[in-house]
Amino acid sequence: MSKIKIGLPSKGRLKEEVLFFLKSKNLEVVNSFGERNYFFNIKNNKEIDGIFLHAREIIERINDGTLDIGISGLDLLKELPDAYSKNVKIFKRLNFGFADLVVAIPKDWLDVQNMADLEEVSFEFREKYGRRMRVATKYPNLTESFFLSKGVSQFRVVPSLGATESYPFTGSSELITDISSTGSTLKANNLRIINDGNILKSSACIFISKKITKNNFLNFF
């Protein structure tokens, strides 16, 4: 019988929390091939082949069948086209890695409290400046669907790779959507979350391939 291939986040707080979680389930990760090697094993368990990957990559690899199991963020799966949900199943939501994807505006936009205000401002903005308001984000698909569901259609997504909070103050966008755990980074950058601007409540999840939904190894979780 072939081994189960599992993918875990390769860095950051999420990696630490995942390793802690696995240990609590008697699945201790060991770097048998050296500290800097991306491959790992599980102590006293020969059923598993493991690899550390970027959190986004884990979902891609489950989707294409290279991985059987992975731990990553729910936000990353939801951002991908619906077709991914056919191959990548959420096995369990975990009690860590919490983060909300939110809509944030400059704190001094006093006249904007909710998405309805934003809808109105976006029309005014277009009429005044002859272009649509720009929303900087690392999550273009989720942002687009959410804005449209709230009636905000006069916007344009500006894809961002990082430091998204700075965009409204460098002239690169008017507002942003971003992942926020406590809201403190947004606050420190003079941004404010819109009242009904919570796009997604995310946490870490165990994702599995549709091929292994009944595998005994899943009993560990």
Added chain:
Amino acid sequence: MKKGLEKKKLKEDLSKKILNNFKKNKFNFTDLDLLIDTNLLTERSGEQFKKFTLTYKDLFGKEISLRPDLTVSTALKYIQEKKYKEEKYCYYGSAYRLDKEGNLKVFDQIGCEIINSSNNKSENILINSILEPLKKIKNLKVILGDVGLFKILVESLELPARWKLRLVKNFCRIEYFEEMLKRLETNYDLDQNVIKLDTKRLEDLKKLDSNETIGGRAVFDIIKRFNKKIKDPRDNYKGKKNVKIIRDFLQINTSLQNLESLILSFFTKNELISLSVKDYLKKIARIHKEIGKKYSINFKTNFGRNIDYYTGIVFLASVKKKSKIIELASGGEYNNLLTTLGYSRNIAAIGGAINLNELINL
């Protein structure tokens, strides 16, 4: 069921006949571009357009889309050719759209458009030209609507200007429009506690240079809108009353013949004052006079909300086949479309198209 070759031949014959008919009515045939700059589409309709257009990037990162409809292509043609007088176009070609599952659907359309006409009979000419090839079809039904009539209704309501604008602009987004009506009934978007806090912060904002921008918006604009918003004169009673009027209006479904008297009595019954409604109804009366007797036409106030560029009359011709409604032709007025695509001013425009794929299957 007709087979491939048979269908192709039938389509060719039909399209020739219909185009000849259009040409007799002085429409000039035009070849339309297959590809459209995606930016033009999204500037007009927002990002949602991309969801149902087949779009790709060229080597320089510029996004290009296969034309999702032929009206937009015709309007672009008018702009590109720097026309400034009335033009009557007719065309034959395919439109390409993605369905909800992302599958490409091809619609073979044959249609005509009148752009920049000052002739008050252009609606009649256009609708007549589109319906003419269908007139022998048994049990053909025509539905007429008018987005402009809804605008007149909203103008006559006792509502803040910003709400009037919102209702008109979101008329085509049916689900969100419903949400807006609920909000209008309850006033829940005005949180008095937050307003109190923000009124205090307003003083700090007033100390800034009013031309300074914050996140792309001028301080002056933020203050102006904030003041306008907190003085929103709505109350629950008026909100509920207005929503009831809107809902009742959108229930109107009558023969074209009865429309004028029904609308006028609706306005009187609800104590709505509009100086323009009588004048506006003359346009529909003209359609009734010239086309009303030839076809079975019903007027629905709730009809024509699915395409966001329509600004006035909208129409649909259909037949029922095995309890299924087959849409054979549709169209409408789009007086603002050309400006959003880059023309220097708003000009009158109306167009319509026959769905050949459905027509040959009858």
